[in-house]
Amino acid sequence: MNATERGIREQFSLWNKVDMRDVHPDPEAVTVVVGCGTSVHIADSIAASLNANSAFSRAVAGNEWTRRPQDYVPPSIRPNILALSRSGESTETVAAAIESRRKGLYVTAFTCAEGASLEKNADETVLAETHAEEGIVMTASASLMLLMGLRYAGISVTPETTAAAETLLAEADTQLTPLLEGRSHFVFLGAGALYGVAREGSLKLQEMSLSQTEAHHPLEYRHGPISLIDDRSLVVFLYHPDTLEEESILAKDLMAKGARVLGIGGPGTVSLSVSEGADVRPLVVLPVLQLFGEYVARSKGLDTLAPRHLTKVVTIA
Numbered sequence: 001m002n003a004t005e006r007g008i009r010e011q012f013s014l015w016n017k018v019d020m021r022d023v024h025p026d027p028e029a030v031t032v033v034v035g036c037g038t039s040v041h042i043a044d045s046i047a048a049s050l051n052a053n054s055a056f057s058r059a060v061a062g063n064e065w066t067r068r069p070q071d072y073v074p075p076s077i078r079p080n081i082l083a084l085s086r087s088g089e090s091t092e093t094v095a096a097a098i099e100s101r102r103k104g105l106y107v108t109a110f111t112c113a114e115g116a117s118l119e120k121n122a123d124e125t126v127l128a129e130t131h132a133e134e135g136i137v138m139t140a141s142a143s144l145m146l147l148m149g150l151r152y153a154g155i156s157v158t159p160e161t162t163a164a165a166e167t168l169l170a171e172a173d174t175q176l177t178p179l180l181e182g183r184s185h186f187v188f189l190g191a192g193a194l195y196g197v198a199r200e201g202s203l204k205l206q207e208m209s210l211s212q213t214e215a216h217h218p219l220e221y222r223h224g225p226i227s228l229i230d231d232r233s234l235v236v237f238l239y240h241p242d243t244l245e246e247e248s249i250l251a252k253d254l255m256a257k258g259a260r261v262l263g264i265g266g267p268g269t270v271s272l273s274v275s276e277g278a279d280v281r282p283l284v285v286l287p288v289l290q291l292f293g294e295y296v297a298r299s300k301g302l303d304t305l306a307p308r309h310l311t312k313v314v315t316i317a
């Protein structure tokens with residue numbers, strides 16, 4: 001087992017160590033959540049969770065926030081910034097924090113890197129302890145920042161949530177191999193706060209297994225992308241409990257067209273049940289998406305420790 005896979009399987013003990021102290025959004029302010037790569041996908045789930053808990057928020061990619069903030073939030077609004085970065089050194093995220101503070105905006109950082117540039121350029125920082133040996137691909141660190149974001153949004157993440165995620169991963173572990181056989185077209189579907197993690201599942205699969213993948217809101221899939229479905233398709237369906245019925249009808253339709261469906265929290269060729277509620281579901285399902293990438297990589301004979309063309313941190317001179 002390489003460090004990437006170990007990071008996925010052994011992350012749960014870290015979840016229960018996260019200390020959030022009293023870090024919460026200002027309910028009167030808009031919160032812009034910034035990051036790059038995995039961190040901006042996690043940001044998307046956090047922003048959805050903040051909105052659902054009455055704190056207006058949106059996720060913006062680091063460089064977009066630095067270069068054209070007016071395209072995301074009107075200049076008359078002065079948002080607070082939540083910056084996410086495992087390394088604390090991604091150029092675009094650090095630049096977004098610096099530029100935000102230059103304008104007098106309050107910056108909170110979630111990171112795994114104590115003393116890095118992001119912490120130095122934030123008003124407050126919450127640190128997560130991750131595996132020192134985590135590889136290029138973000139796994140436990142992504143889960144930890146999502147957990148922190150859910151707590152930031154006021155959602156209760158308890159040891160029971162951790163246990164539910166661990167049980168789900170163990171169940172997935174026994175079911176994934178037969179699903180993959182003959183499949184080369186991968187789709188991730190998720191609604192609301194599950195959309196960010198659907199995108200993250202898709203990114204994980206690209207990074208780990210060099211596969212072409214896509215992520216969509218479930219009912220958007222009928223509006224064009226469905227034309228690609230055939231007997232090479234594998235759809236990872238992250239069911240939202242509020243829209244289970246309409247999503248189940250879509251899954252049935254996809255299976256009738258030849259797709260296999262990994263149904264997480266709903267029906268599929270393989271169905272995994274999720275005991276926890278909608279608010280923590282993005283976190284509970286995330287390790288399964290990480291393990292999915294590992295399985296597809298293994299089926300292609302690829303090592304996920306150091307995927308081609310990727311570095312752990314992207315710094316731009």
Ligand SMILES: N[C@@H]1[C@@H](O)[C@H](O)[C@@H](COP(=O)(O)O)O[C@@H]1O
Nearest residue numbers: 036037038039085086087090311
């Ligand atoms: N290859 C890594 C990605 O896996 C990571 O998601 C991104 C953001 O990193 P960080 O969270 O450290 O800012 O950086 C690089 O592109």
